[in-house]
Amino acid sequence: MRISFIDLNAQYKELKKDIDLAIKEVIKRGDFILGKDLRLFEEEFARFCNAKYAVGLNSGTDALFLALKSLGIGPDDEVIVPAFTFIATSLAVSYTGARPVFVDIREDTYNINPEGIKKVITKNTKAIIPVHLFGQPADMPKILELAKEYNLKVIEDSAQAHGARIRMEGCWRKVGAIGDIGCFSLYPTKNLSAMGDGGIIVTNAERIYKKILMLRDYGRVSRYKHIIIGYNSRLDTIQAGILRVKLKRLDKWNLMRRRIARLYDRLLKDIPQIITPYVSPDVKHVYHLYVIRTKLRDKLLKVFNKKGIPALIHYPIPLHLQKVYKNLGYKKGDFPVAEKVASQILSLPMYPHLKEEQVRFIVGILKQVRN
Numbered sequence: 001m002r003i004s005f006i007d008l009n010a011q012y013k014e015l016k017k018d019i020d021l022a023i024k025e026v027i028k029r030g031d032f033i034l035g036k037d038l039r040l041f042e043e044e045f046a047r048f049c050n051a052k053y054a055v056g057l058n059s060g061t062d063a064l065f066l067a068l069k070s071l072g073i074g075p076d077d078e079v080i081v082p083a084f085t086f087i088a089t090s091l092a093v094s095y096t097g098a099r100p101v102f103v104d105i106r107e108d109t110y111n112i113n114p115e116g117i118k119k120v121i122t123k124n125t126k127a128i129i130p131v132h133l134f135g136q137p138a139d140m141p142k143i144l145e146l147a148k149e150y151n152l153k154v155i156e157d158s159a160q161a162h163g164a165r166i167r168m169e170g171c172w173r174k175v176g177a178i179g180d181i182g183c184f185s186l187y188p189t190k191n192l193s194a195m196g197d198g199g200i201i202v203t204n205a206e207r208i209y210k211k212i213l214m215l216r217d218y219g220r221v222s223r224y225k226h227i228i229i230g231y232n233s234r235l236d237t238i239q240a241g242i243l244r245v246k247l248k249r250l251d252k253w254n255l256m257r258r259r260i261a262r263l264y265d266r267l268l269k270d271i272p273q274i275i276t277p278y279v280s281p282d283v284k285h286v287y288h289l290y291v292i293r294t295k296l297r298d299k300l301l302k303v304f305n306k307k308g309i310p311a312l313i314h315y316p317i318p319l320h321l322q323k324v325y326k327n328l329g330y331k332k333g334d335f336p337v338a339e340k341v342a343s344q345i346l347s348l349p350m351y352p353h354l355k356e357e358q359v360r361f362i363v364g365i366l367k368q369v370r371n
């Protein structure tokens, strides 16, 4: 049976007519930069997140970087990030000249452990970047409480969690609009994806919104009047046109992901060596990735490779052990949960159009692997 890790063509097939039309319309208008579809996508995405404002950007990495810049974070500042995430989370901190300060994760959700945050707060700490890893919201109530107590900003790295929700004080809140700024990647494999690079931030603060509008467009206030060091980081109008079409399907696709996850959960639940994803009762997980944990990971990966089943490791090396961060002085053993999880996790194929028989086939192969 042919199975891919993700099938982007299936999304295109579902929406081909509308996507083709959206692209043609932009070409006809010629408003490739800061055009009509970008403005409309920003309005629609802000509404989707229940946020007041959104700004479309070049990438999720730029979204994090410009979010930090908009808060005035730079050299001598410290920003708290989880030790286990995609490296863009901490790279964005490094770009500003600030120091990323790592914190271990929870063993159940794989998200940053709020218990560890308090211990690393210093007088230089300016912000926390919780990551809603794999599509499951981080523990935002506890993180917001700490941020309030220590006067820290909260930037949500929502790159993997478009549409994920968390119950706070009895209300379901979408990720991104809970902290001060929410940063999303629109990279082709993400739950909401462009056909190329893209990113977007959401915020409820007008001051931050206006600053990021400037930062993404050479720091200008009018055509040739520049008041801050800005960048070129705009989301292309063509991408925004495509994203507007896909945004209408996002809730449905997230539901399809949740349904596939439930099927995996059910089929895997009686295999003693496999830990299926734990989901906190107060969240709606959107399964950007379906990640299992097992001591048999390396054996399993070999069998999958042999049978042509594409499974991947997100992520094999925690950030504190990455060579690039050697200068920060961390060592093996500093974040035992992140290290253990990194050595045992495996992401199984997951995308909205994955079929039940494909899931059953994958699980069938998985069951053949024994101690």
Ligand SMILES: Cc1ncc(COP(=O)(O)O)c(C=O)c1O
Pocket: 059, 060, 061, 062, 085, 086, 088, 089, 131, 157, 159, 160, 184, 185, 186, 187, 197, 198, 199
């Ligand atoms: C958690 C996380 N943060 C940030 C990023 C960066 O996004 P991008 O690839 O759009 O720059 C990604 C995705 O690649 C990610 O998974």
